[in-house]
Amino acid sequence: MADVLVVGAGPVGLTMAGELARHGVRCRIVDRLAGPLPYCRAIGVTPRTLEVWDDMGIAREMIDAGLWIDGMRSMIQGHPSNDMHLDLSDLPYSELGLPQYETERLLTRHLVRFGISVERGAAVQALEQDANGVSVRLEKNGATEQARFRYVVGCDGAHSTVRHAVGIGFEGEAFPMTFMLGDVHIDWDLRRGMALRALRLVEDGPPAMFIAIPLPEAGRYRVSMLAPMDLAASGTSDHGIQSEARGPELADLQAIADDLVAPRPHLSDLRWSSLFRISMRLAAAYRRGRVFIAGDAAHIHPPTGGQGMNTGIQDAYNLAWKLKLVLDGTASAHLLDSYEAERRPVGAEVVARTRAASEGYGREKGHAPDRLVDTQLLVSYRGTGWVRDDGAGDAASPKAGDRAPDATGLRRYGVGFPVRLFDILRGTEHVLVVHLAGGDASDLSGFARQLRAESPLPLRIVGISAHDVAEQPGIALYRDTERSFENAFGAPEAAFLVRPDGYIGWRGPSYRDPGLGAHIGRLLGGKGDGG
Numbered sequence: 001m002a003d004v005l006v007v008g009a010g011p012v013g014l015t016m017a018g019e020l021a022r023h024g025v026r027c028r029i030v031d032r033l034a035g036p037l038p039y040c041r042a043i044g045v046t047p048r049t050l051e052v053w054d055d056m057g058i059a060r061e062m063i064d065a066g067l068w069i070d071g072m073r074s075m076i077q078g079h080p081s082n083d084m085h086l087d088l089s090d091l092p093y094s095e096l097g098l099p100q101y102e103t104e105r106l107l108t109r110h111l112v113r114f115g116i117s118v119e120r121g122a123a124v125q126a127l128e129q130d131a132n133g134v135s136v137r138l139e140k141n142g143a144t145e146q147a148r149f150r151y152v153v154g155c156d157g158a159h160s161t162v163r164h165a166v167g168i169g170f171e172g173e174a175f176p177m178t179f180m181l182g183d184v185h186i187d188w189d190l191r192r193g194m195a196l197r198a199l200r201l202v203e204d205g206p207p208a209m210f211i212a213i214p215l216p217e218a219g220r221y222r223v224s225m226l227a228p229m230d231l232a233a234s235g236t237s238d239h240g241i242q243s244e245a246r247g248p249e250l251a252d253l254q255a256i257a258d259d260l261v262a263p264r265p266h267l268s269d270l271r272w273s274s275l276f277r278i279s280m281r282l283a284a285a286y287r288r289g290r291v292f293i294a295g296d297a298a299h300i301h302p303p304t305g306g307q308g309m310n311t312g313i314q315d316a317y318n319l320a321w322k323l324k325l326v327l328d329g330t331a332s333a334h335l336l337d338s339y340e341a342e343r344r345p346v347g348a349e350v351v352a353r354t355r356a357a358s359e360g361y362g363r364e365k366g367h368a369p370d371r372l373v374d375t376q377l378l379v380s381y382r383g384t385g386w387v388r389d390d391g392a393g394d395a396a397s398p399k400a401g402d403r404a405p406d407a408t409g410l411r412r413y414g415v416g417f418p419v420r421l422f423d424i425l426r427g428t429e430h431v432l433v434v435h436l437a438g439g440d441a442s443d444l445s446g447f448a449r450q451l452r453a454e455s456p457l458p459l460r461i462v463g464i465s466a467h468d469v470a471e472q473p474g475i476a477l478y479r480d481t482e483r484s485f486e487n488a489f490g491a492p493e494a495a496f497l498v499r500p501d502g503y504i505g506w507r508g509p510s511y512r513d514p515g516l517g518a519h520i521g522r523l524l525g526g527k528g529d530g531g
């Protein structure tokens with residue numbers, strides 16, 4: 001019997017199910033559609049999502065299927081400005097372009113490796129919860145199934161049945177305009193990996209626009225623009241792809257390109273097209289008892305900056321390890337409160353930021369935006385009450401709540417090649433990373449034995465030092481040959497408890513600091529969910 005039902009097999013539901021499976025949680029995943037949608041909504045994959053996929057073991061196959069998006073040509077009132085180049089080469093990963101249908105195909109393939117397949121044509125109609133579980137009514141190819149789960153995660157998109165069923169509000173508003181999308185071939189001199197936006201600014205209204213985002217296949221682009229009035233009238237819902245409405249013809253797309261792009265490009269071979277509309281809404285809560293929502297079910301906003309799918313993927317990554325610890329009885333159910341405490345402020349910030357960016361589109365003034373803002377590497381859970389910072393005496397050191405940065409050139413005795421910190425962190429446990437000043441780790445080894453005896457938290461313990469340190473039982477030791485770890489984490493003696501989602505849960509001046517035990521105690525609370 002499955003413990004968790006994941007509703008919806010978009011990118012967020014597929015990530016949720018894949019992560020639950022990787023953590024060893026039994027789950028089912030259902031989607032009301034008979035097959036995936038052919039439209040390409042998300043293309044932009046943030047550097048942070050690639051780090052998540054790295055941990056999941058699927059970054060390479062995603063990168064192989066995509067292309068790097070590393071620049072943009074802007075054309076305002078017919079005049080090209082200098083091409084903007086986005087250099088993220090100092091980060092583990094840059095910004096990838098991968099059509100959403102490819103992301104979904106590869107996430108589905110990843111799930112199959114765990115023996116899980118999406119149950120298609122299966123729609124959740126209603127659910128009811130009590131103290132021990134959730135009863136769900138599923139409509140499957142004309143038949144009704146009543147099933148029971150310990151938890152349900154609604155990843156069922158903007159019009160979420162799950163969110164409605166548990167009465168969570170979704171306040172916000174819709175843009176009045178309708179947009180159109182198409183997948184076309186374009187002949188022009190734009191370098192591979194470059195996007196283009198051509199705008200005509202008007203007083204008191206949204207700019208006329210033609211935006212082309214490159215797809216991996218040579219010469220192909222996903223183009224988007226405002227729909228003319230006659231087409232706009234056929235849109236029915238106030239968010240997302242209007243799949244019931246007739247999409248634009250190639251001539252409709254070409255007319256806008258001719259009007260805004262100089263020299264006029266030649267569009268051909270339209271593969272699909274669609275209308276779409278945009279609303280901005282944030283769920284009033286991310287959880288009701290044993291029912292959670294994630295992804296577009298919890299937050300919708302303009303696609304500016306390519307944040308929606310990426311934010312949803314990180315919702316799922318945040319929740320999966322917590323459900324695991326609660327379901328196997330290691331932590332009490334109160335750990336699940338941290339999901340909303342950590343992720344809802346992130347959703348609120350993304351809705352506000354993308355709304356502002358979209359309302360000021362083409363009229364950006366002043367400083368260039370922080371190049372990291374859309375990478376999602378700056379997301380932090382500081383101050384949420386679920387991380388603990390006991391200081392480390394070094395301003396350069398990342399704080400509790402921050403994403404743990406990567407480090408390179410780490411050498412382990414007996415292994416003939418260097419590894420990265422992300423290689424060491426990969427996995428489903430917490431990792432206590434200790435920055436050792438000297439060459440003796442015998443005390444850390446003794447501490448590891450004691451900690452494991454006292455705490456049920458699945459934990460690995462890693463010592464990193466600039467010096468050679470003799471091997472000790474129960475811990476893994478690495479030499480910081482390039483001082484890359486020291487550059488990223490600050491001076492020695494500090495210790496960091498890194499969570500399974502790569503965030504620093506606790507930071508202290510030494511692994512013997514009592515704050516570590518207090519933090520683990522808070523995380524695990526009293527009893528588990530009942531095993």
Ligand SMILES: Cc1cc2nc3c(=O)[nH]c(=O)nc-3n(C[C@H](O)[C@H](O)[C@H](O)COP(=O)(O)OP(=O)(O)OC[C@H]3O[C@@H](n4cnc5c(N)ncnc54)[C@H](O)[C@@H]3O)c2cc1C
Nearest residue numbers: 008010012032041042043044124157295296306308309310
């Ligand atoms: C034009 C456009 C461009 C975009 N570009 C980007 C971008 O570059 N980067 C980015 O990060 N985001 C982008 N987005 C946003 C991104 O597409 C969404 O955020 C993403 O699809 C959300 O994924 P999801 O899994 O939460 O929901 P969805 O993809 O909507 O999936 C929900 C699934 O739930 C299923 N479902 C619904 N109800 C039920 C039910 N009752 N029972 C069973 N199944 C159900 C649906 O059939 C669907 O398959 C863009 C969006 C648009 C419109």
